[in-house]
Amino acid sequence: MTKFLRTAAIAAAAGFAALAAPAQAGSLMLGTYPDKMFTVDDQTGQIKEKIQLEAGLPVSLRLTPDGKKIYITTITTSGVVVLDAATRKILNQFSLNTPTERYRFNGGVPDPTGRYFYTTLLRFDKGPDRYKVSKQLYAVIDLQLKKVVRTGEMEAEDDALGGGYRAPMMIAPDGKTLYLFKDKVLVIDVAKLKVVDRIDLQKPEATGMESVAFGGGVEGMQMTNANELVSLFTAADPYVHNKVFGLGKFDLTHRKFTFTPMGPITTGMTGLEITPDGKDGYTVVTNGTTGNKRCEFWHFDMATLKLAQKVEFHCRSRFTLGMSADGAKLYIYGASYDIEVYDSKTLKYEKTWDLGADATMAGMIALK
Numbered sequence: 001m002t003k004f005l006r007t008a009a010i011a012a013a014a015g016f017a018a019l020a021a022p023a024q025a026g027s028l029m030l031g032t033y034p035d036k037m038f039t040v041d042d043q044t045g046q047i048k049e050k051i052q053l054e055a056g057l058p059v060s061l062r063l064t065p066d067g068k069k070i071y072i073t074t075i076t077t078s079g080v081v082v083l084d085a086a087t088r089k090i091l092n093q094f095s096l097n098t099p100t101e102r103y104r105f106n107g108g109v110p111d112p113t114g115r116y117f118y119t120t121l122l123r124f125d126k127g128p129d130r131y132k133v134s135k136q137l138y139a140v141i142d143l144q145l146k147k148v149v150r151t152g153e154m155e156a157e158d159d160a161l162g163g164g165y166r167a168p169m170m171i172a173p174d175g176k177t178l179y180l181f182k183d184k185v186l187v188i189d190v191a192k193l194k195v196v197d198r199i200d201l202q203k204p205e206a207t208g209m210e211s212v213a214f215g216g217g218v219e220g221m222q223m224t225n226a227n228e229l230v231s232l233f234t235a236a237d238p239y240v241h242n243k244v245f246g247l248g249k250f251d252l253t254h255r256k257f258t259f260t261p262m263g264p265i266t267t268g269m270t271g272l273e274i275t276p277d278g279k280d281g282y283t284v285v286t287n288g289t290t291g292n293k294r295c296e297f298w299h300f301d302m303a304t305l306k307l308a309q310k311v312e313f314h315c316r317s318r319f320t321l322g323m324s325a326d327g328a329k330l331y332i333y334g335a336s337y338d339i340e341v342y343d344s345k346t347l348k349y350e351k352t353w354d355l356g357a358d359a360t361m362a363g364m365i366a367l368k
Contacts, residue, residue: 026325029088029365030333031058032357035076039088042324042366045339045353055079055093060107061363064114070365071110071117078103080117080141085367094146100126103148105139106166111190112175117141118190119169120154120180135159138178138193152193158186172252173227179252187255199255227252232272232283234265245269247281247305260305271321273330275344278302282330282344284321285310297330297347311347314340322364334361 027048028040037051037058056076063070063085072081077095084091096103101123108119119141123134136159140150161182170179171190178188187197233248246261268286275281281300288294295316299309313332322331323344330347332340339353 027367028322028331029061029070029367031061031360031362032355033057033360036357037072038355038357040339040353042329047355049088051088051090053081053093055081055095058360058362061365062107062109063365064110069114073105073107078105080143082143092143096141096148107169109169109171111171112173115143117143118171118178138188140193150193155195158195170229170252197255199257230274232269233259262300262305263307270319273321273323274302275327280327280344282321282323297342299347309347313342313349318361320361323366325366325368331364333364334359
């Protein structure tokens with residue numbers, strides 16, 4: 001059986017098939033510097049709302065599976081913000097930092113009850129003459145008490161795995177098991193905050209493979225249902241070690257992978273977006289670097305898992321991929337003041353929307 005080599009180096013914002021919407025105007029939510037969330041009309045590009053975050057700069061966004069809440073983490077004050085997805089009202093907002101403690105984390109996942117938020121973090125304790133830095137920790141944040149209530153130290157072998165503190169985290173539907181996606185999938189018991197299993201993802205042998213990535217946060221991971229995670233992975237056969245990419249599906253309840261090879265590996269891939277009906281998937285592929293760099297949309301037929309279409313587009317130095325709620329439009333955005341709009345059927349450029357603010361790479365959430 002083909003082994004996975006590397007999972008997504010991904011924060012942030014997952015699109016769920018359960019949130020399927022008819023072809024009508026919706027909203028896009030994304031973070032901007034230095035401390036705001038914007039909602040943008042996905043038909044006109046008009047900025048509808050600017051939501052001020054006292055907690056500071058947003059670095060990750062996460063929509064709950066039922067589509068009712070959005071969880072935001074910030075880097076300025078190590079903050080957590082909870083928004084009502086329908087009204088865009090702030091339900092909860094706080095900072096973990098205190099005069100003697102500082103935290104550094106990027107994203108995480110709420111438990112099914114909405115009471116707790118799980119993440120991995122570093123803690124900095126201020127002493128009389130220096131700061132003491134903790135080892136990498138699994139952490140439970142109580143959203144009612146607004147503080148870290150439990151931590152568990154990450155074992156050295158797991159801390160050394162690729163993916164770092166930006167590695168995406170998922171939770172099983174029953175709320176009892178966490179999954180941390182690094183070079184291995186770490187299976188973590190929520191009650192003990194201990195790794196109970198490691199699903200091996202062999203690391204690439206060639207150094208050139210290190211540049212391959214699949215987006216940031218959780219935008220590179222989609223849910224086809226409440227239990228199945230879908231993402232792009234790279235793999236190699238055990239004989240001639242031919243490097244390929246493919247679509248991996250992970251059952252969050254039974255901890256089982258399936259993998260379908262789809263084509264030869266490229267220099268890099270950014271994001272994975274699946275239409276609400278589950279029929280079409282899209283990613284952005286980069287070939288080459290600097291002056292030789294070429295960017296393409298790749299369109300997949302999800303029924304056959306075949307590459308159906310690819311179209312070159314104008315590259316940007318840093319960007320990621322988003323999609324409208326109805327699946328009709330694709331967006332190139334991030335680390336810039338604008339959003340480029342493309343038709344998902346023809347993959348042709350349509351227009352550019354000026355945000356008037358620098359968008360972060362925290363991810364994009366499509367809302368009805």
